[in-house]
Amino acid sequence: xSKATNPVESYLRMDRMPSIWCxxxxxxxxxxxxxxxxxxxxxxxxxLAVVSGIGCTxxxxxxxxxxxxxxxxxxxIPFATGLKVARPDLKVxxxxxxxxxxxxxxxxxxxxxxxxxxxxxxxxxxxxYAMTGGxxxxxxxxxxxxxxxxxxxFDKPFNLPxxxxxxxxxxxxxxxxxxxxxxxxxxxxxxxKPGFCFIEVISPCPTIFSRRNRLGDGLDAMRYYKNSxxxxxxxxxxxxxxxxxxxxxxxxxxxxxxxTLLEAMDEEIGSKLGKRYVPYATTGVQR
Amino acid sequence: xxxxxxxVLTGVHFLDGxxxxxxxxxxxxxxVVFGYPITPSTEVVERIARRIPTVGGVFVQMEDEIASxxxxxxxxxxxxxxxxVSSGPGISLMMEHIGYAAMTETPCxxxxxxxxxxxxxxxxxxxxxxxxxxxxxxxxxxEIIAISPNSPQECFELTVHAxxxxxxxxxxxxxxxxxxxxxxxxxVVIPNPEQLKIENRQPPTGPKEEFLxxxxxxxxxxxxxxxxxxxxxxxxxxxxxxxxxxxxxxxVQHGLVVRLVDKIRKQRDQxxxxxxxxxxxxxxVIVAYGIxxxxxxxxxxxxxxKGLKVGVFRPVVVWPFPEERLRQLAKQVKAFVVPxxxxxxxxxxxxxxxxxxxxxxxxxxxxxxxxDPLQILQVVEEVLR
Ligand SMILES: Cc1ncc(C[n+]2csc(CCOP(=O)(O)OP(=O)(O)O)c2C)c(N)n1
Ligand code: SF4
Numbered sequence: 001x002s003k004a005t006n007p008v009e010s011y012l013r014m015d016r017m018p019s020i021w022c023x024x025x026x027x028x029x030x031x032x033x034x035x036x037x038x039x040x041x042x043x044x045x046x047x048l049a050v051v052s053g054i055g056c057t058x059x060x061x062x063x064x065x066x067x068x069x070x071x072x073x074x075x076x077i078p079f080a081t082g083l084k085v086a087r088p089d090l091k092v093x094x095x096x097x098x099x100x101x102x103x104x105x106x107x108x109x110x111x112x113x114x115x116x117x118x119x120x121x122x123x124x125x126x127x128x129y130a131m132t133g134g135x136x137x138x139x140x141x142x143x144x145x146x147x148x149x150x151x152x153x154f155d156k157p158f159n160l161p162x163x164x165x166x167x168x169x170x171x172x173x174x175x176x177x178x179x180x181x182x183x184x185x186x187x188x189x190x191x192x193k194p195g196f197c198f199i200e201v202i203s204p205c206p207t208i209f210s211r212r213n214r215l216g217d218g219l220d221a222m223r224y225y226k227n228s229x230x231x232x233x234x235x236x237x238x239x240x241x242x243x244x245x246x247x248x249x250x251x252x253x254x255x256x257x258x259x260t261l262l263e264a265m266d267e268e269i270g271s272k273l274g275k276r277y278v279p280y281a282t283t284g285v286q287r
Numbered sequence: 288x289x290x291x292x293x294x295v296l297t298g299v300h301f302l303d304g305x306x307x308x309x310x311x312x313x314x315x316x317x318x319v320v321f322g323y324p325i326t327p328s329t330e331v332v333e334r335i336a337r338r339i340p341t342v343g344g345v346f347v348q349m350e351d352e353i354a355s356x357x358x359x360x361x362x363x364x365x366x367x368x369x370x371x372v373s374s375g376p377g378i379s380l381m382m383e384h385i386g387y388a389a390m391t392e393t394p395c396x397x398x399x400x401x402x403x404x405x406x407x408x409x410x411x412x413x414x415x416x417x418x419x420x421x422x423x424x425x426x427x428x429x430e431i432i433a434i435s436p437n438s439p440q441e442c443f444e445l446t447v448h449a450x451x452x453x454x455x456x457x458x459x460x461x462x463x464x465x466x467x468x469x470x471x472x473x474x475v476v477i478p479n480p481e482q483l484k485i486e487n488r489q490p491p492t493g494p495k496e497e498f499l500x501x502x503x504x505x506x507x508x509x510x511x512x513x514x515x516x517x518x519x520x521x522x523x524x525x526x527x528x529x530x531x532x533x534x535x536x537x538x539v540q541h542g543l544v545v546r547l548v549d550k551i552r553k554q555r556d557q558x559x560x561x562x563x564x565x566x567x568x569x570x571x572v573i574v575a576y577g578i579x580x581x582x583x584x585x586x587x588x589x590x591x592x593k594g595l596k597v598g599v600f601r602p603v604v605v606w607p608f609p610e611e612r613l614r615q616l617a618k619q620v621k622a623f624v625v626p627x628x629x630x631x632x633x634x635x636x637x638x639x640x641x642x643x644x645x646x647x648x649x650x651x652x653x654x655x656x657x658x659d660p661l662q663i664l665q666v667v668e669e670v671l672r
Pocket of ligand 2: 020021022024025026027056057126130131204205206207208209
């Protein structure tokens with residue numbers, strides 16, 4: 001571990017700073033919380049890998065000083081599933097935007113949750129396709145303005161915790177970038193828990209989403225998160241949908257146990273094949 | 288290196304091409320497969336699903352081909368030899384990730400049991416209509432390797448070879464079967480593990496601190512660091528420098544893309560495999576690959592029976608294309624006759640290379656069946672008249 005002035009710097013590729021993120025953007029806060037979570041857990045750099053898709057948030061993979069993969073738009077979850085299958089000893093963390101994970105990658109999200117693929121998904125929800133200039137996305141609130149919804153978004157947004165919960169995630173939480181302590185704790189919990197974990201982070205995009213919807217700057221977003229959010233741990237995820245500038249229910253909503261993809265595979269095939277089954281984990285994971 | 292004996296089903300078998308391909312993959316050391324069923328390739332993943340748990344591997348049926356084609360790449364970076372399997376519409380869905388594999392230099396094998404298209408086409412019938420898609424179906428400039436087997440025995444042997452080439456050159460290798468080869472049952476001899484030559488990717492050799500994930504070695508291929516070993520690699524589909532970091536300049540783009548293309552084009556002599564029949568005195572050479580290369584053996588026999596000076600040239604590896612040898616032949620022969628189960632794909636390369644030195648005549652077939660050897664003979668006779 002290299003000596004760094006700020007302890008989280010040891011988890012960052014300082015040779016790539018400054019990042020591409022705008023002043024007041026929430027993505028940097030998410031990365032900071034992630035690095036803090038790793039530090040608190042005492043996780044070594046070699047015990048994990050980070051996988052991102054495409055988008056402003058998708059650039060996270062490029063800034064963490066960890067084995068990291070910047071994949072294609074919407075596909076970090078299946079990439080992560082493949083990596084985890086090959087290297088069950090690693091913690092595999094997906095960090096990407098809601099457009100990436102829920103729109104183009106939505107099918108992968110629900111199937112990874114269903115099979116309880118042992119990956120941790122941190123979904124940064126800024127309610128827009130920021131990298132491409134502010135088009136509407138799968139969580140764009142009704143009536144919000146986007147370049148592709150110039151008169152206001154008229155289709156119903158996804159409620160992400162409900163989606164993850166109902167498709168089988170074993171851990172579901174939502175925080176905003178105002179809730180750094182809680183978010184950090186949630187990340188640590190998710191990384192310590194086997195199975196498909198999903199954390200939604202409500203995050204400001206002052207450059208595009210906030211500006212276009214006249215929501216002020218990064219500081220205004222923090223003020224809004226502080227004043228309008230309410231912690232309801234264990235909330236019924238069906239009830240936590242969001243409206244433009246409306247109240248935000250945050251908290252840890254789901255924490256349950258269920259066999260992971262590989263555990264279920266070992267159990268099922270092992271019970272049928274008996275001694276003929278050669279579990280992957282026993283073959284000595286290739287280094 | 289010889290093969291891991293666990294994966295090698297040594298013995299004499301009667302297998303169809305799909306099943307033989309599965310055995311080739313296991314023999315090569317492939318231990319992680321993701322796939323999604325589609326005719327006529329389904330038998331490959333069905334056999335994998337049955338066999339792989341007995342050799343210490345994992346198969347997961349994914350939600351679609353997009354997921355399969357990227358999940359294998361996660362596993363490849365996790366240190367495994369990987370493949371996915373599909374046909375027609377499924378291969379079309381994988382295209383973005385074939386480009387990702389080419390750009391990130393991820394070793395992986397794509398089995399394509401070709402069926403007739405476009406679109407859903409003829410799901411249960413053979414074609415060779417995906418040859419150009421295999422080469423350049425993803426956007427941007429890149430090169431891959433494509434192998435075209437013509438028998439179940441070759442489906443075994445050349446699948447092993449496909450993995451070796453993927454590992455050596457760190458490219459996606461397209462294994463271009465077709466429905467008839469996939470479903471044809473023949474004797475397949477699987478040797479002892481020691482008799483199989485197995486190649487593995489080159490791991491880093493120098494000190495860890497100096498390692499650059501995308502610095503090419505003498506063979507233009509970078510060493511591949513495993514995950515979780517302290518190399519802190521960054522892999523991206525963006526244009527990247529030798530550290531693997533994104534750099535958005537025409538200079539870095541040029542350096543990277545030219546290398547990705549040249550590592551295949553300029554090392555063709557290590558990759559190309561051809562077969563030649565009765566070529567010495569030939570005035571007409573039939574150029575055929577895959578199942579068509581077997582059909583034309585009958586044409587050849589009929590032609591020779593008639594005293595016609597005909598030969599057969601078969602690229603076993605179709606991409607990269609064997610330019611040097613064909614250029615030589617173009618100076619020797621009157622014409623190339625090119626039967627394909629498509630309306631003219633590989634023939635374009637033959638024509639380009641012949642460059643007017645020899646006539647090039649396509650014998651097209653839209654797929655759904657095989658050529659009649661007699662029809663090809665008639666074209667040959669026409670040329671010689
Ligand atoms: C297949 C494909 N389609 C479209 C794009 C263009 N694209 C890049 S990023 C993006 C949206 C990203 O939105 P989100 O995941 O919410 O991330 P953000 O930029 O908001 O962090 C789109 C549509 C692409 N790169 N690939
Ligand atoms: S455009 Fe928005 S999401 Fe992207 S970096 Fe800027 S503030 Fe962040």
